[in-house]
Amino acid sequence: xxxxxxxxxxxxxxxxxxxxxxxxxxxxxxxxxxxxxxxxxxxxxxxxxxxxxxxxxxxxxxxxxxxxxxxxxxxxxxxxxxxxxxxxxxxxxxxxxxxxxxxxxxxxxxxxxxxxxxxxxxxxxxxxxxxxxxxxxxxxxxxxxxxxxxxxxxxxxxxxxxxxxxxxxxxxxxxxxxxxxxxxxxxxxxxxxxxxxxxxxxxxxxxxxxxxxxxxxxxxxxxxxxxxxxxxxxxxxxxxxxxxxxxxxxxxxxxxxxxxxxxxxxxxxxxxxxxxxxxxxxxxxxxxxxxxxxxxxxxxxxxxxxxxxxxx
Amino acid sequence: xxxxxxxxxxxxxxxxxxxxxxxxxxxxxxxxxxxxxxxxxxxxxxxxxxxxxxxxxxxxxxxxxxxxxxxxxxxxxxxxxxxxxxxxxxxxxxxxxxxxxxxxxxxxxxxxxxxxxxxxxxxxxxxxxxxxxxxxxxxxxxxxxxxxxxxxxxxxxxxxxxxxxxxxxxxxxxxxxxxxxxxxxxxxxxxxxxxxxxxxxxxxxxxxxxxxxxxxxxxxxxxxxxxxxxxxxxxxxxxxxxxxxxxxxxxxxxxxxxxxxxxxxxxxxxxxxxxxxxxxxxxxxxxxxxxxxxxxxxxxxxxxxxxxxxxxxxxxxxxxxxxxxxxxxxxxxxxxxxxxxxxxxxxxxxxxxxxxxxxxxxxxxxxxxxxxxxxxxxxxxxxxxxxxxxxxxxxxxxxxxxxxxxxxxxxxxxxxxxxxxxxxxxxxxxxxxxxxxxxxxxxxxxxxxxxxxxxxxxxxxxxxxxxxxxxxxxxxxxxxxxxxxxxxxxxxxxxxxxxxxxxxxxxxxxxxxxxxxxxxxxxxxxxxxxxxxxxxxxxxxxxxxxxxxxxxxxxxxxxxxxxxxxxxxxxxxxxxxxxxxxxxxxxxxxxxxxxxxxxxxxxxxxxxxxxxxxxxxxxxxx
Numbered sequence: 001x002x003x004x005x006x007x008x009x010x011x012x013x014x015x016x017x018x019x020x021x022x023x024x025x026x027x028x029x030x031x032x033x034x035x036x037x038x039x040x041x042x043x044x045x046x047x048x049x050x051x052x053x054x055x056x057x058x059x060x061x062x063x064x065x066x067x068x069x070x071x072x073x074x075x076x077x078x079x080x081x082x083x084x085x086x087x088x089x090x091x092x093x094x095x096x097x098x099x100x101x102x103x104x105x106x107x108x109x110x111x112x113x114x115x116x117x118x119x120x121x122x123x124x125x126x127x128x129x130x131x132x133x134x135x136x137x138x139x140x141x142x143x144x145x146x147x148x149x150x151x152x153x154x155x156x157x158x159x160x161x162x163x164x165x166x167x168x169x170x171x172x173x174x175x176x177x178x179x180x181x182x183x184x185x186x187x188x189x190x191x192x193x194x195x196x197x198x199x200x201x202x203x204x205x206x207x208x209x210x211x212x213x214x215x216x217x218x219x220x221x222x223x224x225x226x227x228x229x230x231x232x233x234x235x236x237x238x239x240x241x242x243x244x245x246x247x248x249x250x251x252x253x254x255x256x257x258x259x260x261x262x263x264x265x266x267x268x269x270x271x272x273x274x275x276x277x278x279x280x281x282x283x284x285x286x287x288x289x290x291x292x293x294x295x296x297x298x299x300x301x302x303x304x305x306x307x308x309x310x311x312x
Numbered sequence: 313x314x315x316x317x318x319x320x321x322x323x324x325x326x327x328x329x330x331x332x333x334x335x336x337x338x339x340x341x342x343x344x345x346x347x348x349x350x351x352x353x354x355x356x357x358x359x360x361x362x363x364x365x366x367x368x369x370x371x372x373x374x375x376x377x378x379x380x381x382x383x384x385x386x387x388x389x390x391x392x393x394x395x396x397x398x399x400x401x402x403x404x405x406x407x408x409x410x411x412x413x414x415x416x417x418x419x420x421x422x423x424x425x426x427x428x429x430x431x432x433x434x435x436x437x438x439x440x441x442x443x444x445x446x447x448x449x450x451x452x453x454x455x456x457x458x459x460x461x462x463x464x465x466x467x468x469x470x471x472x473x474x475x476x477x478x479x480x481x482x483x484x485x486x487x488x489x490x491x492x493x494x495x496x497x498x499x500x501x502x503x504x505x506x507x508x509x510x511x512x513x514x515x516x517x518x519x520x521x522x523x524x525x526x527x528x529x530x531x532x533x534x535x536x537x538x539x540x541x542x543x544x545x546x547x548x549x550x551x552x553x554x555x556x557x558x559x560x561x562x563x564x565x566x567x568x569x570x571x572x573x574x575x576x577x578x579x580x581x582x583x584x585x586x587x588x589x590x591x592x593x594x595x596x597x598x599x600x601x602x603x604x605x606x607x608x609x610x611x612x613x614x615x616x617x618x619x620x621x622x623x624x625x626x627x628x629x630x631x632x633x634x635x636x637x638x639x640x641x642x643x644x645x646x647x648x649x650x651x652x653x654x655x656x657x658x659x660x661x662x663x664x665x666x667x668x669x670x671x672x673x674x675x676x677x678x679x680x681x682x683x684x685x686x687x688x689x690x691x692x693x694x695x696x697x698x699x700x701x702x703x704x705x706x707x708x709x710x711x712x713x714x715x716x717x718x719x720x721x722x723x724x725x726x727x728x729x730x731x732x733x734x735x736x737x738x739x740x741x742x743x744x745x746x747x748x749x750x751x752x753x754x755x756x757x758x759x760x761x762x763x764x765x766x767x768x769x770x771x772x773x774x775x776x777x778x779x780x781x782x783x784x785x786x787x788x789x790x791x792x793x794x795x796x797x798x799x800x801x802x803x804x805x806x807x808x809x810x811x812x813x814x815x816x817x818x819x820x821x822x823x824x825x826x827x828x829x830x831x832x833x834x835x836x837x838x839x840x841x842x843x844x845x846x847x848x849x850x851x852x853x854x855x856x857x858x859x860x861x862x863x864x865x866x867x868x869x870x871x872x873x874x875x876x877x878x879x880x881x882x883x884x885x886x887x888x889x890x891x892x893x894x895x896x897x898x899x900x901x902x903x904x905x906x907x908x909x910x911x912x913x914x915x916x917x918x919x920x921x922x923x924x925x926x927x928x929x930x931x932x933x934x
């Protein structure tokens with residue numbers, strides 16, 4: 001049995017029951033967080049998972065709007081199309097968005113080229129995230145992480161307690177039974193809530209298609225300027241990306257399976273210009289989506305380390 | 313097995329795997345995912361690399377490394393927590409809860425089992441059924457799993473011997489008669505070599521049953537409880553004055569607009585007006601659906617209330633019997649208050665009695681006055697107010713509860729309701745004519761409970777005595793409850809174990825409450841070392857009545873003073889469970905009064921206390 005074959009079978013309309021169950025579970029989680037926490041916020045990172053999570057939040061409180069704000073930690077290195085999409089989405093839904101950037105570090109010239117993915121992520125993503133949570137006194141933050149993405153995420157609770165430094169202690173996790181989520185916090189603790197824990201990448205795309213959820217155009221194939229660097233295709237999104245000797249800027253028909261900071265996010269060659277084509281391509285793919293995330297590859301337990309330090 | 317029509321309703325199966333590292337559990341999951349082509353190439357490459365570095369199977373691929381996620385696990389070659397895995401075949405999507413089999417991780421297995429429909433119990437064919445197999449079967453059954461697979465792994469080690477396999481199957485069938493499993497599939501397989509996991513094995517020609525995957529793809533768990541309508545209200549949705557909806561997930565049955573419902577607690581009834589969703593109103597909604605309901609009438613309903621079918625109502629009681637799995641390093645103490653979560657209700661409660669604990673290895677019932685980590689017991693639970701629930705075997709959603717520690721906020725127990733206890737419903741509070749206001753008017757001051765806590769020898773009784781004398785001179789109606797005196801009488805049956813200390817404080821709290829209700833200023837002088845019990849005493853009375861007085865004296869000073877010679881004896885090992893030495897003291901976090909005896913003399917401290925208290929007590933003096 002091949003991935004392609006089984007994934008083709010997945011496209012049956014029987015998928016509807018699975019998606020309905022996942023949708024209901026996520027809505028229950030989002031409502032539970034709002035009922036149990038004093039002041040939660042939703043991390044909005046603009047990608048497909050965030051788009052699905054936001055869509056579910058809109059459903060959870062309909063006809064009211066979600067009773068919490070959104071937060072985007074802007075590293076200053078996101079694709080321009082992501083920022084456009086973000087502003088358009090917030091306007092379309094009539095929601096409140098808080099945007100925070102590590103301004104000092106940006107002024108000091110911290111960037112993903114010179115400082116390494118790991119240091120850069122710590123300074124430009126983790127630190128401003130922690131600062132924003134402290135600034136507004138948020139006691140909980142929704143994130144769009146899925147358990148199928150990465151091994152340490154597979155072991156994290158849906159309601160995940162963080163200490164006063166926002167660090168995760170994988171060995172001190174609360175047992176999480178049934179849907180009886182424990183939202184109680186000691187002073188200084190905060191919660192991360194992952195409503196999409198049980199979704200897979202395939203579920204996300206099937207749901208995007210079923211619900212016609214808008215996503216950033218970068219997910220669709222188009223001719224874009226790229227350079228080949230360490231075997232990965234990096235898009236030249238602006239002139240801050242300087243070519244090293246031997247590198248050439250080339251136009252290639254590419255798209256992204258996952259979105260982040262443009263220098264750290266690799267593209268794939270693709271002809272998939274429509275949602276069905278994207279889904280077909282994903283089903284035929286032989287590599288996992290986080291392959292395109294350069295920050296995961298630093299070492300063996302990279303994600304676990306980042307989470308312990310307070311990364312989402 | 314290629315009937316394509318079956319795939320039209322490709323469903324989701326949640327399953328749990330139980331077994332220890334030695335049984336090859338991680339290897340089995342890895343093999344299952346590998347042979348169903350659920351491992352992408354980059355992960356496959358990483359696996360080959362990891363196998364060389366960390367692998368325990370020589371040059372071969374160590375499938376266990378696919379699932380052991382945390383750094384500590386890779387280093388130590390063990391699995392320490394519940395992990396969730398996802399896999400899909402053309403027929404089904406699977407969510408696999410991967411839980412370790414070591415005894416100290418029983419709580420993790422219970423966690424994984426709580427959301428699972430099927431359990432794979434792994435045994436090593438060369439070892440046969442072990443104690444842990446009995447434990448796994450017991451916990452799976454306790455958590456309501458009705459479909460099990462006995463995966464007889466490492467069948468190659470017994471040379472694919474049918475007779476040995478049959479003996480294991482028979483032994484398990486006998487064991488299972490005491491449980492409530494609806495289907496049991498016993499499958500010979502080798503995770504390491506791939507026999508009968510996904511691909512049928514030529515080595516097992518005598519076996520005619522399904523492979524593991526075939527069974528997982530075709531087993532039909534009973535549809536989620538259809539039963540009577542249940543709807544724990546999760547969130548009241550009021551965007552404006554014109555809309556009042558109750559958001560929640562249907563926990564049982566089906567509902568339509570026009571159907572009559574009752575609010576289980578109050579017994580008030582109404583009709584469903586609309587089933588609201590963002591995709592438009594619905595004509596019906598069933599168990600598992602997350603919806604928002606509006607009613608024809610305005611009723612007083614909030615989070616924690618439960619809507620139900622009027623013809624088949626849930627139990628509503630403040631006491632029930634339940635199976636309990638204890639999940640905390642700190643033992644369960646009967647009488648200690650915990651926070652219970654049942655349905656969407658959150659309420660204070662105690663384990664009023666441990667009826668017996670159960671040895672999960674041989675199922676013996678044992679007497680117990682506390683429960684340690686991973687112990688299982690049948691207990692009585694008493695809540696501060698009635699809530700709605702069903703028996704767990706009738707409805708897993710409305711019959712399950714957790715207990716949360718009040719101080720650490722950790723989840724400390726998982727519970728499964730057996731039945732309501734009727735005792736509570738027949739005792740009604742007697743309404744009294746002379747109330748506290750009348751007594752206050754007669755006494756000329758307000759009542760209070762002044763709770764002095766601190767180490768032995770800290771000066772509690774000295775200061776409490778001085779204060780009582782001063783209050784008495786002002787004409788106040790006072791009474792002093794002293795630890796030593798109470799232990800000679802009311803509490804002389806109690807010792808100094810943690811269990812008895814909890815009961816000691818519970819009784820004193822009740823007595824103090826009665827005195828306060830009689831209008832008196834009660835001074836309580838007890839070491840009362842645990843925050844949880846002091847909080848219980850505080851929460852028994854209305855707010856403002858309880859004043860915690862922390863008599864803060866460092867233990868070295870107490871030891872020097874040693875007014876009763878107790879520290880000398882404790883240090884010599886003649887007294888056990890002595891607070892501050894071999895029994896903990898948890899200092900108050902936010903006492904109303906914090907007295908530091910090293911820098912102030914007792915009389916001055918009593919004067920300060922009196923000055924601070926007089927306005928609150930309405931004591932003007934004569």
